[in-house]
Amino acid sequence: MSAPLSQHGPSLLDAGSDAVPIRCVTEEGRGAVAAGLPPLQRSFADATGFAPKAGRVALLPGEDGGLGRVLFGLGDAKAGGRDRFLAGKLPGALPPGNYRFEPCDDLNESEAALAWLLGSYRFERYRKPGEPRPRLVAPDGIDAAAIERLAAAVAAGRDLVNTPANDLGPAGVEAAVRALGERFGATVSVTIGADLEKEFPLVHAVGAASPRVPRLIDLTWGAEDAPRVTLVGKGVVFDTGGLDIKPASNMLLMKKDMGGAAAALAAAEMIMGAGLPVRLRLIVPSVENAIAGDAFRPGDVIRSRAGLTVEIGNTDAEGRLILADALALADAEAPDLILDFATLTGAARVALGPDLPAFFTEDEGLAAAVAEAGLRVNDPVWRLPLHLPYASLLDSKVADLNNAPGGGFAGAITAALFLRRFVRRTQAHVHFDLYGWNPSTKPGRPEGGEVQTARLAYALVAERYGRNV
Template sequence: MSPKFAAETEAACPIYLVSPDDLAGWKSGDGAQWADWVTAAGFAGKPGELCLLPTGSSVAGAIFGLGGDAAQSRTRFALAQAVTQLPEGPWRIASDHPVDMLSEQSLAWLLASYRFDRYAAQDKPGAQLVAPKGVDAKRLEAIAAGECLTRDLINTPASDMGPEELEVAAHALAREFGASFDVVQGDGLLEENFPMIHAVGRASPREPRLLDMRWGEHGPRLTLVGKGVCFDTGGLNLKPGRSMGLMKKDMGGAATVLGLARMIMALGLRLRLRVLIPAVENSVSGNSFRPQDVLTSRKGLTVEINNTDAEGRLVLADALAYADEESPDLMVSMATLTGAARVAVGPDLAPFYTNSATAARALAAGGDRARDPVWQMPFHEPYESMIEPDIADLDNAPSGGFAGSITAALFLRRFVEGTQNYVHFDIYGWQPSSAPARPKGGVGQGARALLQALPELLDLSDAT
């Protein structure tokens, strides 16, 4: 169930958010009756500190430490740390803070309520937050619901999240919001001219497919393309066991665009949304595609296969070429595409590529405001020669090991010609260790930044 705010009630206990510099003022003001108690407890406003405030034999409220400016810049969603420590019941943020800060901490509370309980019961926090005045509660609940969908999809193991199951999840989302939904699968991919999606997925008994969802009848056209490799063995260039361990998350791009789509539809944004997901399993069998094969893409460009483990860009290429035939106002691809991106920026930052300075500024600002960190990487054109082999138009895995994320982005860009505004995200989709509001496991990246930036990326002046 998607996390929700508690109903407004006078019974909600206050929680005060303070920094070390705020503490003395709080003790002489709102917290005067608890000043001695807090001092005796040793509370100093350090990041993550929590002190329950008594009234008789029960709890009257709590005070939570934000830390100083340096700590606040290093830790986002800080209030999430308090959620599981607070007694059951409704709570309200009593401190006076800017709306952006209240929105961040309110979203932190909602996201901290997430539990992946498909296979084992999980204790859920009983403390609920009343939405602070001034925050857009509907928007925050929509964002939390989209993020929780993304997490659920990524966290589900491939045994229960293959191409067909991903189709079922996407179709359920389409039905919920009255979107249209089409599928091309199996040998139909060859008949409909999606040869690279078919080539990558044909070795698996779980048929490859292309999912196509459309929603909205008015406004600018936004197309989201998500990599849906439900499990990646590496194909004939088999991954070692250590590298295969997290490959259930290789459909993280698909999960993230579905989460973002859910946010957009729940908020009723005035745009025409299309979501394309090539859903495959990269397996090994007698009909696996091979190193040195040359594939002809939907666009007609030929691709020499120099590593069957660089399959994500192949399925995305056919989907991008298909999307580009409509020349949408904005096209965004999201994929757990390269290890090189992780080496460059680590697991927490979502690198993105665009030729538009306007889009780059909007996404950077959107990421800052939404507390969804992103980082622009370059479409460095001198590297184009690295993806041009001798016997085909393109090379799916240039040798040498340099600039792996950039060359993958340049490869994808070759399949987008009619769309002027194209953004590619090379995300990780996984939280390697627990952090506030982000338990270890699947996580959305870039979706909140995109949602925040959409009014600048597209004309949404009539959006609701």
């Protein structure tokens, strides 16, 4: 069964719609807010002991006995560290209905509106839909359409990550890319079968044991003479580990091993939806790393698309293999920028945790721009070094390199150094090693699949090629 990319996401109500007001309250401003409330609401807030701690909500009655106002705590504005998506907690804390923010100097209304939409997301494909989510009136002065586009792309990407592997195979990933391409008039080509084995031998090898045919999906969009931006996403729909099989507990979330592809698709949707002046290319190698008589084996040596031979040190290091062939394809035309996205290593999670993807690049200016874009749009990342002396850890006695040398040291760095060998012509290349999952619900980030770095990538491309966001 395929799972095409969703074309719809949560939306904002038109300005002026009838709605319950939300008044934001800081520790410093609680006295002034209380003094400005009608007597009934002030007495109710006092009686219920409302304190404006970050994320605290109070529902205040109106004169008619209905809901008249919401107080929303922002905490101590001077303390720092406030979750910038704190408003994303509101859709899960308020009853169904329409709401609007009252003017508040301590609230970034564009960011709050985006957080609200991101926090409204629910994955309900396999269960009875819950009650309607509360809806927000678009605050004055924001670009509501742009915010809705971002939220819709994130929701579509989350849907892909959340869909289990029995309903999302490589054909489903292809369907998602084709649906996206059809929406924006992009060209999509797919390589499978004998052509895949010849042109992308590493992709073919990783996916050979699955009855669900592996493939290389290639989308292009935009004017041919525009700056060339290429996104590459790891699309492993499920990873057993192959013959180096994972323990059962490590397979439980392996439906998310295509989280890099979902992030790349979401970023592509944002770029095309905004009409950014670039020549966009989206490359997704999609496979299932399964076990059968024709599975690739530890000790096999496979010649990659780039001509480099790779000794298989571990079949569970399959993501870097399929990315190697995809990056070689991307690099052949020397685009202005390559961004690759992958749920690649546990080492990055050990170093930085699930919320903070690692990124790697040798371009110092680009590294600064990536970090700045992530902070600006609240999609943060942290740079890890491409420490060149560690490249010797990839040495093989029988091939040009080994995909998974033993030892266990610097796993995220050695994986990034492996990928670096397949990008020879393109100077501006960033590799994102992400988790692709929210282990628990946080404001604007429901538990489940997440397209980390997608909004960052969109902001970076917009900033780099002439349109700020």
